[in-house]
Amino acid sequence: MVNAAVIASLQQALRDKAAELGFAAIGFAPAADDPVRSTRLQQWLGEGFHGTMGWMKDRAEVRQGPHSMWPDAQSVIALGMSYAPDGDPLALEGDAEKARISVYAQGRDYHDVLKKAAKELARWLVAQAEANGTEMALKVFVDTAPVMEKPLGAAAGIGWQGKHTNLVSRDHGSWLFLGAIYCTLPFTPDAPHDDRCGSCHACQTACPTKAFPEPYRLDARRCISYLTIEHKGPIPLEFRRAIGNRIYGCDDCLAVCPWNKFAQTAARHQAFTAREDLVAPDLAVLLALDDAGFRAKFSGSPIKRVGRNRFVRNCLIAAGNSGNGALAPLVKALLDDPDAVVVEAALWALEQLRACP
Numbered sequence: 001m002v003n004a005a006v007i008a009s010l011q012q013a014l015r016d017k018a019a020e021l022g023f024a025a026i027g028f029a030p031a032a033d034d035p036v037r038s039t040r041l042q043q044w045l046g047e048g049f050h051g052t053m054g055w056m057k058d059r060a061e062v063r064q065g066p067h068s069m070w071p072d073a074q075s076v077i078a079l080g081m082s083y084a085p086d087g088d089p090l091a092l093e094g095d096a097e098k099a100r101i102s103v104y105a106q107g108r109d110y111h112d113v114l115k116k117a118a119k120e121l122a123r124w125l126v127a128q129a130e131a132n133g134t135e136m137a138l139k140v141f142v143d144t145a146p147v148m149e150k151p152l153g154a155a156a157g158i159g160w161q162g163k164h165t166n167l168v169s170r171d172h173g174s175w176l177f178l179g180a181i182y183c184t185l186p187f188t189p190d191a192p193h194d195d196r197c198g199s200c201h202a203c204q205t206a207c208p209t210k211a212f213p214e215p216y217r218l219d220a221r222r223c224i225s226y227l228t229i230e231h232k233g234p235i236p237l238e239f240r241r242a243i244g245n246r247i248y249g250c251d252d253c254l255a256v257c258p259w260n261k262f263a264q265t266a267a268r269h270q271a272f273t274a275r276e277d278l279v280a281p282d283l284a285v286l287l288a289l290d291d292a293g294f295r296a297k298f299s300g301s302p303i304k305r306v307g308r309n310r311f312v313r314n315c316l317i318a319a320g321n322s323g324n325g326a327l328a329p330l331v332k333a334l335l336d337d338p339d340a341v342v343v344e345a346a347l348w349a350l351e352q353l354r355a356c357p
């Protein structure tokens with residue numbers, strides 16, 4: 001039996017508990033599918049914007065909305081955790097010795113941190129509901145499940161999808177990680193958030209690879225985040241120069257958003273405080289990493305997911321772009337690497353360095 005007064009008090013208590021667990025934002029949305037959202041996902045996939053992320057297409061019918069995945073779901077609890085950076089994420093642009101790691105990957109792996117906190121919140125909710133004689137079921141998702149976390153976050157009022165397609169919050173700018181809980185309790189939905197981009201197009205202009213065919217639509221195949229993290233094999237030549245010294249992800253469209261000025265580092269979850277060695281790492285140190293060194297350095301970091309070979313491939317692209325001849329011996333040493341993609345990137349980097357005055 002569902003008692004409206006119990007649900008209302010649980011909903012308020014949930015907001016408090018989420019804050020206690022380190023979530024900077026929480027909102028509630030109906031679990032019904034949204035045909036506009038589904039159509040846009042289908043269009044995006046139909047145009048091939050997902051590139052080689054076949055897993056985006058594989059479960060598209062389920063991804064399109066909560067009811068498509070789980071017809072019993074009644075509400076979505078949208079969650080956001082802040083990872084607001086201390087400094088300017090673009091500060092190392094063009095630095096010949098340093099590599100740029102995107103802000104999201106400078107701290108602990110958000111998959112682990114968010115999932116742990118969301119599961120704790122879910123367990124707490126189930127216990128509270130049981131104590132009130134209310135039956136319920138729920139499912140917890142962070143990132144990897146076929147769930148459209150950004151539109152759901154917008155529907156739940158925690159922000160809006162900016163022209164860079166990420167969720168922007170009035171309080172936390174572009175710096176929120178997202179998660180979602182689907183549940184069978186009929187919580188009262190929050191109002192969806194209005195779009196506050198207005199006439200701004202800073203993110204569109206900032207993109208080094210022109211990855212936005214139009215506002216609110218991203219061609220992932222051109223995005224440096226995709227190219228350095230998701231893409232296996234050699235990085236297409238046309239993007240190598242534009243990648244600059246970005247070796248893992250990209251922050252440019254996020255970092256130029258004017259709403260970031262309201263983001264407070266005090267709201268950041270402590271797990272996302274940047275590791276000192278990842279704020280401005282030396283390319284020379286990273287180029288020399290072998291498999292064991294890579295694993296040791298990136299244990300607990302999201303970077304471990306790409307593995308040493310893809311990571312070194314990225315470092316070689318940055319070395320080739322650096323104009324820094326001092327890196328040449330390290331690049332040369334990788335010409336004998338057992339991984340063919342590393343060797344190809346080393347050859348390219350050496351050619352670029354030789355062409356330097």
Ligand code: B12
Nearest residue numbers: 040044102143149151165166167177178216225226249250
């Ligand atoms: C696939 C994926 C990627 C891909 C594709 C990104 C993309 N924009 O789709 C790649 C590898 C490129 C990527 C990169 C990044 N990602 Co990512 N990624 C995802 C993932 C797994 C799925 C996203 C998805 O569903 N895409 C499909 C497209 C169709 O969905 P969409 O972008 O929401 O599309 C909507 C708009 O196009 C909109 N739309 C279309 N036309 C129009 C017109 C108008 C007028 C309007 C209003 C809207 C509109 O409608 C579509 C449906 O609603 C999510 C996690 C998840 N499960 O949701 C994380 C996620 C989106 N990524 C995240 C992050 C942090 C990043 C990076 C910042 C990492 C980095 N620093 O390198 C970059 C940002 C690049 C960017 N500008 O988007 C966060 C974003 C948090 C937030 N605040 O939004 C997420 C939510 C992960 C998480 N759990 O926190 N990512």
Ligand code: SF4
Nearest residue numbers: 207223224250252253
């Ligand atoms: S993350 Fe970088 S490459 Fe990707 S869309 Fe944003 S600015 Fe462009």
Ligand code: SF4
Nearest residue numbers: 162163197200203257
């Ligand atoms: S930079 Fe401007 S257009 Fe882009 S998301 Fe932020 S407010 Fe919107």
